[in-house]
Amino acid sequence: MSEAVGIFGGAFDPPHNGHLALAGEAIDHFRLSRLLVRVVADPGHKEVETAPEVRLALAELAFAMLDEAEVALDGFARTVDSLEALDLADPVLLIGADELAAFPNWTRPERVLELARIGAATRPGNDLRDLERVIGSLPRPERIELFPITPHAISSSGIRERIGLELPIDELVPAAVAAEIDRLGLYRAR
Template sequence: MRIGLFFGSFNPVHIGHLIIADTMATGTDLDQVWFVVSPQNPFKKNKNLLHEFDRLDMVERAIADNSKLKATDIEFSMPRPSYTIDTLVRLQEKYPAHQFKLIIGGDNLAQFPNWKNHEKILEYFGLYVYPRPNSDPSPLEQHPNVRFVQAPLLDISATFIRECLKANRSIRYIVPEVVGEMIIRRKFYL
């Protein structure tokens, strides 16, 4: 199978994530999209980060009705911070029959040369890139292993959702209903 890997902290998972994942899973040659829930992003320090198992639980609930989407906790047992190349190698070793592709936003493409072993990621895995607001141009746009995928231009951030919760504002329609209920019931981000 050809698997697209969608990395993120998903703190919380929201409809923007789900729309991109579904677009990749149904509008490309990918057979499935796996949400790789990252315990810690090497480029971010976030004191508002929920426990990784809570974030994984939210993702699993959000995608439960879609057989083309899956969540994985592969990074939970890896050294932290875990780097994308290390996770890709671990997944390839664990699932040698699968072909993995990395899904990133256009805003990350300009920064991609700063990633650990970015040349190896391009050579052995390749990128599926979706549009993001205010993306800077990148010299990698012409790379043969970079594929641009037409997708809705979404500007929804988990930070905005957390700010809404702290201000007691509605997050209805921004997160899946099951995720919103879980956040409220467990008093996440308050």
């Protein structure tokens, strides 16, 4: 395996099987020797319902099945700041197609492309023409690679909603994550 390093950041509120599938497929596609899973303590772009330490513990449970994964808390709200602090040699930043569509509006996207290549996960139904237009509008389009992933109709918000409705989540998250959510009584008061 190569020495390629991937970075997969998010709120992970909670982490779910879709996150794991994307991570696993990216490890294979990019031949990653390490995957740095970064639990963003205070994401600037979305609200979170649980404390960073709780989301970190859930992510550690979720990604434990991937040997390449190293889970840590990310104190930076902006990707560019996190990448500068990590100071890695040409990592692959993993994002979804929806994030790629919004990438020109990120903080300092040109600097992000200097610090990392982008691996953008696509699913059936993504408009590849729109994504190609976004890529073409960027200063370093050669630094972006689309890769297809198996679709999973799962979202963290949907899982939180199911828990609030007292519906099962066993098929949506790893068993250890479901058990910890239940033990801590997370996402029930909605």
